[in-house]
Amino acid sequence: MPTMTAAQKRARAKNEYDAFLAGCPSRELLDRISDKWVALLIAALAGDLPAREPGPLRYSELSRQVVGVSQKMLTQTLRSLERDGLVTRTVTPTVPVTVTYDLTDLGRSLQTVMRQLKSWAEQHMDEVFAHREAYDAG
Amino acid sequence: MPTMTAAQKRARAKNEYDAFLAGCPSRELLDRISDKWVALLIAALAGDLPAREPGPLRYSELSRQVVGVSQKMLTQTLRSLERDGLVTRTVTPTVPVTVTYDLTDLGRSLQTVMRQLKSWAEQHMDEVFAHREAYDAG
DNA sequence: CAGGATCCCGCTAGATACTG
DNA sequence: CAGTATCTAGCGGGATCCTG
Numbered sequence: 001m002p003t004m005t006a007a008q009k010r011a012r013a014k015n016e017y018d019a020f021l022a023g024c025p026s027r028e029l030l031d032r033i034s035d036k037w038v039a040l041l042i043a044a045l046a047g048d049l050p051a052r053e054p055g056p057l058r059y060s061e062l063s064r065q066v067v068g069v070s071q072k073m074l075t076q077t078l079r080s081l082e083r084d085g086l087v088t089r090t091v092t093p094t095v096p097v098t099v100t101y102d103l104t105d106l107g108r109s110l111q112t113v114m115r116q117l118k119s120w121a122e123q124h125m126d127e128v129f130a131h132r133e134a135y136d137a138g
Numbered sequence: 139m140p141t142m143t144a145a146q147k148r149a150r151a152k153n154e155y156d157a158f159l160a161g162c163p164s165r166e167l168l169d170r171i172s173d174k175w176v177a178l179l180i181a182a183l184a185g186d187l188p189a190r191e192p193g194p195l196r197y198s199e200l201s202r203q204v205v206g207v208s209q210k211m212l213t214q215t216l217r218s219l220e221r222d223g224l225v226t227r228t229v230t231p232t233v234p235v236t237v238t239y240d241l242t243d244l245g246r247s248l249q250t251v252m253r254q255l256k257s258w259a260e261q262h263m264d265e266v267f268a269h270r271e272a273y274d275a276g
Numbered sequence: 277c278a279g280g281a282t283c284c285c286g287c288t289a290g291a292t293a294c295t296g
Numbered sequence: 297c298a299g300t301a302t303c304t305a306g307c308g309g310g311a312t313c314c315t316g
Contacts, residue, residue: 025263025267026256026259026260026263027259028263029259029262029263029266030177030255030256030259031174033255033258033259034172034173034174034177034255035172036168036169036172039168039172058297058298059297059298059299060297060298063298070289070290070291071298071299071300072289072290072291072300073288073289073290074299075298075299075300076289082273083269083270083273083274084266084269084270085265085266085268085269085270085273086266091298094297095297096296096297096298097296097297097298097299098297098298099297099298099299106262106265106266106269109258109262110258110262113254113255113258116251116254117168117171117172117251117255118164118168120171120247120248120251121164121165121167121168121171122164124167124244124247124248125163125164125166125167127223127244128167128222128223128224128244129163130223131221131222131223131244132221132222132223135220135221135223136221196277196278197277197278197279198277198278201278208309208310208311209278209279209280209310209311210279210280210309210310210311211308211309211310212279213278213279213280214309229278232277233277234277234278234316235277235278235316236277236278237277237278237279
């Protein structure tokens with residue numbers, strides 16, 4: 001995520017600075033949390049996955065649960081979540097070293113909201129797909 | 139948005155097909171609605187902006203309210219929303235032609251959820267930014 | 277007015293290889 | 297095990313010009 005999007009730069013240049021639409025920090029955050037892997041990692045850590053209880057997970061466990069994530073994106077996303085205070089990273093000096101990740105309270109509060117999004121998707125996807133087919137047919 | 143992400147292809151290739159994490163339709167939908175302009179357009183059409191009531195908006199009104207969106211992305215995003223049954227597109231044969239966009243009931247139900255996300259961002263951004271500074275300092 | 281068609285650039289996800 | 301480093305291709309998205 002860039003520090004400032006082209007849209008924001010343009011708005012700034014034109015001196016039309018709209019709080020919600022362009023340069024507002026909450027917009028930045030909205031961008032952040034609507035990231036693909038962010039959503040999945042938070043769900044995974046919250047235990048919001050079939051056959052899993054909430055609790056800390058190790059790096060390798062995460063990479064197994066979040067099917068399809070590359071090492072690069074996993075590390076990168078975890079770092080950004082840690083930076084934002086949404087997850088904790090705990091290193092246990094065993095050999096080899098053990099690293100676990102867990103949600104913070106802040107992270108859990110976010111998860112509550114994210115869960116609703118997931119819920120909406122699950123409830124309405126049939127309807128959306130029906131619309132999509134009708135549109136493509138017409 | 140691609141029909142199938144690289145992650146999905148990989149999952150399919152490995153025959154590890156996880157419902158929520160890889161190829162599930164609800165995942166696709168989550169991707170869709172976490173789009174930047176989708177969020178903003180829905181908010182705009184819902185009237186979830188300073189000094190605006192809900193109601194239909196014209197193409198040019200949208201492009202003015204959603205600061206920074208290009209014509210291409212505006213059209214593209216509106217089309218996809220229409221295809222998914224989230225907005226309606228109404229053409230009135232005046233000269234020149236008048237086109238208005240409005241949320242459907244489905245779109246409004248989504249907006250309810252999106253609003254929560256926005257709300258979360260607005261309430262917790264200070265905390266997140268504090269974490270961020272601390273992290274960068276350390 | 278409401279777009280369609282093109283060109284083109286920057287970013288970034290992803291693959292691969294390496295390491296404490 | 298839990299990452300880091302490097303390279304590259306692909307495409308999202310912006311700018312620009314054009315039209316019914």
